[in-house]
Amino acid sequence: MKQTPQQNQSESVATEIDQLREMLSRDQIKRARRLLKTMHPAKIASLLERLTPQQRVDALHQLDARTEPKVLSYLSSALRTQLAYELDADMGPSEDGASPANSRVDEEPETQLRLVLEALDQGKLKRIARLFHKLHPARIAGLLESLPATERASVWDMVEGERTAKVLRHLHEEVRRRLASEMDMEHLVEAARGLEPDDLVDLIQDLPTATGRQILDAMDQRERERLQSMLSYPEDTAGGLMNMDQVEVRSNIKVGTLLRYLRLREELPPNTDKFFVIDRKHRYQGTLRTERVLTARPETSVSELMETDFEPVPANQKSDAVAQRFEQEDLNSAPVVDAEGRLLGRITIDDVVDVIREQSAHALLGMAGLDEETDMFAPVLASSRRRAVWLGINLITAFLAAWVIGLFEGTLQQVVALAVLMPIVASMGGIAGSQTLTLVIRGLATGQLGSGNTRILLLKEMGIGLLNGLLWALVVAALAIVWFGNWTIGGIIAVAILLNLLCAAASGVAIPLLMSRLGIDPALAGSVVLTTVTDIVGFFAFLGLATLILL
């Protein structure tokens, strides 16, 4: 017995409509959404026709932004109008609240997030679509990052097709990678086409190689070659930051000609504050600020207006250095050249701002061993695994400290007050040391600290350690004497604290310098090593002195 596809579909529609009805009636919205996702738009349209008005609206809420218009196109125009009306009635009241005047209510990020979470909870996904329609892509990205990883895909589907690229661009690396890997290839390629080359290069570098390959293959020849040449530079260099949308001019033309050319172009790439002057061999000659074009007479030639003393950025320069130069010289854009001085592209301030933000996130998160945790709502298992490593490293250092204490078990047994006071010595050393460490890490990052002035800094920090060591040694000694009524213990803890603070100052300077010389990032591992030192020195000095003097 042979079935025509027609019959087959008609039968499966019969089964699926029952499934769908049951799901909707039982409020199994997520299951319904998954079911609808597997269907062809025409089939969904025919299903919709057979549902009750309420079921219809519920089902419609589950359609993503790309499928919805296709489904609607299969419906009769009467049903389309009716659906639009029903959907509107379903969404209206709860968003705008009692007074229709407070349409500004969803300008508050808090309110937006609440709206999204409520809509998710009730399965009214079109409310999210309507909200997103009004928001800036960056804000949509922010909302997506504020959601649990498991809910993101459904909300992501509500982003309109032509905006997916822009939202993608504003997401953090980890979130972007996770969402992109869940998108189907067709949709991903479509979004990729909407990205600026530098952002697309970032995305491809974040994705699995095969996926990146497929995206590249979907681009046209010229675009692909451009992307490949950009991909050849590491992500953290000028070459990885640059775009290739610069406006290039020749030095012998006149401003009038340039203006005519610009009028023909009609549009300039964003952040165009300079044009770049090149010679016949495409070598960088100088920059021409757009404002000079605006204020010059038409008969002036470019060579009179251009500035030749603007140093181009070498493609292999580290992005940190690029960011520092942009910041120090207040640049908006800068030309990037290869080793032969040929103009490759330009870096713009928006990408530099991203670099600065990433640097600062890196510095902050790295201190807590969260270097790669840019997704606050990553799945529990993924986060647990990453953090476990840091806890494990800390455990080793904690056991080292415990081992030092263990050396003095006999002493502790005889003078139990020592066990009570010993954490104070270690803790003061840790705090003082981390202050010095933080300053040195920052000094290294900003380039303020070089081999010329480390000795000066070391002396300064030792001086601070001495002053604060003396001060707090006296305070702690006094408190310990009052508490335990034992002058010897007071003296011992004072000496131990002073020693530990001096040692903290010295290690706070030495550890990060040593690490950066060994090529280890002190922002990542510095604090663990430092507290290991201050714990060990603290416990050893305190318990060791006590053993010598008290026993």
Next chain:
Amino acid sequence: MKQTPQQNQSESVATEIDQLREMLSRDQIKRARRLLKTMHPAKIASLLERLTPQQRVDALHQLDARTEPKVLSYLSSALRTQLAYELDADMGPSEDGASPANSRVDEEPETQLRLVLEALDQGKLKRIARLFHKLHPARIAGLLESLPATERASVWDMVEGERTAKVLRHLHEEVRRRLASEMDMEHLVEAARGLEPDDLVDLIQDLPTATGRQILDAMDQRERERLQSMLSYPEDTAGGLMNMDQVEVRSNIKVGTLLRYLRLREELPPNTDKFFVIDRKHRYQGTLRTERVLTARPETSVSELMETDFEPVPANQKSDAVAQRFEQEDLNSAPVVDAEGRLLGRITIDDVVDVIREQSAHALLGMAGLDEETDMFAPVLASSRRRAVWLGINLITAFLAAWVIGLFEGTLQQVVALAVLMPIVASMGGIAGSQTLTLVIRGLATGQLGSGNTRILLLKEMGIGLLNGLLWALVVAALAIVWFGNWTIGGIIAVAILLNLLCAAASGVAIPLLMSRLGIDPALAGSVVLTTVTDIVGFFAFLGLATLILL
């Protein structure tokens, strides 16, 4: 007996030249510098004439960039030439090294710093002046910040007059304040005139009120009024960030007219990517991107080209929010309006980049209680005093932990192994808690975390705490059992670690949220409060359980 001023001066010259000769011959360079600083240029010139060539060069090195040309102008042209020659001979070899080709040697920040420190050490200050002459003001600022506070004033004097303002602008707040307070008023006012209004406002806000008053009084009427209106906005708002150098246009003019006006102006303020369209009452109407002017035909009117959907920044908006908007929408400049919608000024990306840098420095330094320590080489006493506060706060929390341990002195006396192991419990809790804390602080700063999703985050963090708690409880228990051969202690430490990690996750979320609701910056105090909690819970759980079970 009456002396003419002439006689008087001639006599004092006689005394001072002996003093100076002695100082120079004894290598008391700093004293010589201080002496010369008090003298009139004409007097210095007459002194120079009576010194030996070597002494002359040594003395010349000590003159600051403002005094030197004045002194030279009092000398005969023959002596001037001779001096220039002698000075050049004195500087030449040590800088350029053996090969004259490596003039790029001082492009390395390391080398520059070494040069400055050497020159300081040998009292050859003109070498610094020559180096500075070639450097970007931002780099000079960086070098100044890399020097000990005590040496900065001498080096600062070598900055050429017209560049002091630019260098000042690139210095960090604390360093700038310190240097500015050491400058004489005349010099400071001269530098202030070279600053952009927004930077000048920053400087005035940093200086003592009386000094700021004097600078304001030295400005002309119009400038003063402008500055005063800018000073009326807090430093951390849009009003405090803005400049008033915007180009304003009316909507009814044509592009051709605008271009003619721009050509008359000849120059545009830096970072002009937009003009702002205003009405007759100076109310903001929209923006006109400069590129649209470049690409439009002369007969087009501004109203056709302007964009009216660009939301202006309210003057009282917080600078954090401004920075976030610039970053999200990739802006270069934005108009600032007052409550009535009148255009006040504009904010440019260079100032926003400074805000972002400051935020990140604040977040990083704040964690170590170094909130105001932007000057790495501040005097020891000033730094010690600031850091002492943080150590004092930490001491209170350390004593709280010690007090908890003290509750269990009896238990510790009987089972001394507990004293050995207890820091491990506290330390694991502290590390896990600070991971959660860091994420939450960052989420609050970026606006990712709102009341809508805190419950989700709490559940996620508790989940991570549970998983990592179970994992490390087992590991630590196993190690403790192996070490002390006591299964009960292994069980106790396992339970204590699990409890402490769960509690760390909960406090890591709750503490910063509570703090920010109370208006306390969690980046400043969060980590102290958190470690207090994890220490107390850790010690209490471990020793408490041990007391219940072992005794």
